Amino acid sequence: MHYRTDYSAALLAGRPELLCLGRWQLHYQAYSRHADDRRAPVLLLGGAFQSFRSFANEVQELLDEHPVILLDLPSQGGNLQLAPELGLEALADLIAAFACELQLPPLQPIGLSYGSALAALFAARHPQHCARLLLAGITAFGRSGARRLLEESLALLAEGELGAFAQGALSGLLNPLRAAEVGIATVFRKALLRQLQRLSPAEIERYRQNSRRLLDFPGFSRHPACPTLVLAGSHDHFTQPWEHAHFAAACPAAECALIHGADHLAQFERRAACAALYAPFLRGAELPSHSLGSTRLAPSQLLQLDKRQEPRRPPPQRRAQLRHGEGGTWPVEMAELGFFGCLLLGDLPAELPARGWQLCTAELPPLPLLPLRQGERGLACVFSHTDAQASAALAAQISTAALPAAACA
Template sequence: MPDEILLRPHLGGFAYRCRVVPCPGQPVLDPVLFIGGAFQDMYAWQRHAAVLAPHATVVTVDLPGWGGAEPLPPSYGVDFLARAAGLAMERAGFARWNLVGASYGALIGHRLVQLRPRSVVRAAFSGIAGTPSAAEIATLRACAELLRDGRPARFAEEVTAHLMCTDTARPVRRREAVRRVLFSQLAGAAPQARRKMLGNLQRLWATRLFHPGPPPDVPTLVFTGEHDTVTPPAAGRRFAAGYPRGVFVTVREADHVVHLERDREYSELLLAHFRGEQAAQLPFCRPYVPSAAA
């Protein structure tokens, strides 16, 4: 991959990081910005960047409160974080870009599209369903308590079980390997990283996640694993329906952490969407058909 460029923007007194991986040749797509979930940093997308970089410059960020950025109080919500992401793209010299938001990063991405609809060419959100349910907030509060109590291994165990489909009757690619990787990363996180994870969890119930106003008319793909139990397909479909040009699909044999279980397919799905192709026609995707219970 070509040499990366590291930028260090500031917003509201908080320093953060932006990683730019230039396309080695003439890019055929607008730059692609990745905004990751509550427990990811800007290096979590290296495998995906390797697939996309021959077609477009790839940008990943450690927004305030993430990875190598400065800690951010939980009172700062998605509005501030979306503005930080937009500023990072400005500093990188990009006026228009494609956007990828995963899980919590999809909430930030949704707000970014609202704030800068003329900057976002196409958007793709994985693992988004809207405002977390009371049951999910209760689970996340319990996980936060484990971090506060200095029990990282138990925290990692609970979060991994929450994020992944534990029903072994439902086929999930690389389930056990991904479970081990997730557990290891969470349990082995440094104390400063754990404090940032705690802040990101607290932000989910301390701030407003969605702002009023209709979603802009931006071509938007919403997707998740077909066995996602965190942001279920029915909820993702409803979210996509709120976009004038929203499309929803599920990825076969995957759950909420589809970016790990099927990382190659995840990247190919993004490429298809950013090229303007029909994502539902890819062999590893299927249009979601709601059951009678949904």
């Protein structure tokens, strides 16, 4: 590997290097302080809506101690090549082929969001090529609510409902109930919303393929064995802290830390807190026993985190109606109501359509929802948050009640 030694943030927007492996094209950029650097490189694998430019600060920080490689696999980042036939496992295998072709020493991947699944699979399937592994926003997608919301996003895109899709996706990535604590600027939320509303047909197809890979993924048959650090935003509802902790518990050499006041984008929202952990981890040093802005979980805590991150209480006015778009209205009682979901009681049909539902109350605009499961306790539902006005009204109502402590408390 020949590294560039003239790194500047402006270069990340430039033309990447191209490596062809059979019919597949891999885009990458490689930087170091030394052109012929034999140390283990850090490999950056971003999320669905991230490009090389997203990592400008990370590259700058890492270069003092490590060579850094940024990689876009087919249909990821700035790589526009579509690859509908490739599953997550096949893409992870492409990372190994990339390492072999360029004769790289064992890598140190940093995988974020969608990239975390690829990085984890690469480490598990090709341990000889992976020295250390750092994950944030781990996307295993075994949680039923997350899967339903992802399926709904694909259905909305197929129907051309870009506005509704964008609203739902934004609420998933940036927890509206914790926006003040996380410190996400309104201008950033609006910019991300516009980006989602303006996806091109090619970008929609890439999103569809990447989402199908996550939905089709059967789960990890084996977990990474190398030293692994898992970082979870304490307010991340999209990939929740307990899911990160369970993943760490399944790895033989993993630690998990909760980043205080962070959401799904912890690496960018709390840079200093994350860097205080990943910098010593990547150099092979012992992690600090106490670190400002984070809490390291003891092994005994990994399987004990609360799976309910938001308050679900009976609202003051419990009467409501469950209405379907194609006809039919049923009176229900709201046994539990939260921003992300509810539990309804009522004499409901045994078989319910999967889509097209609204929860109608006297105090709120109609709330689009998706049924999850129906049992003795009632009908559990998740809100799709595809209507901005309804979501804002619900958030205002929920926020009047005291929010519980984060899962790390």
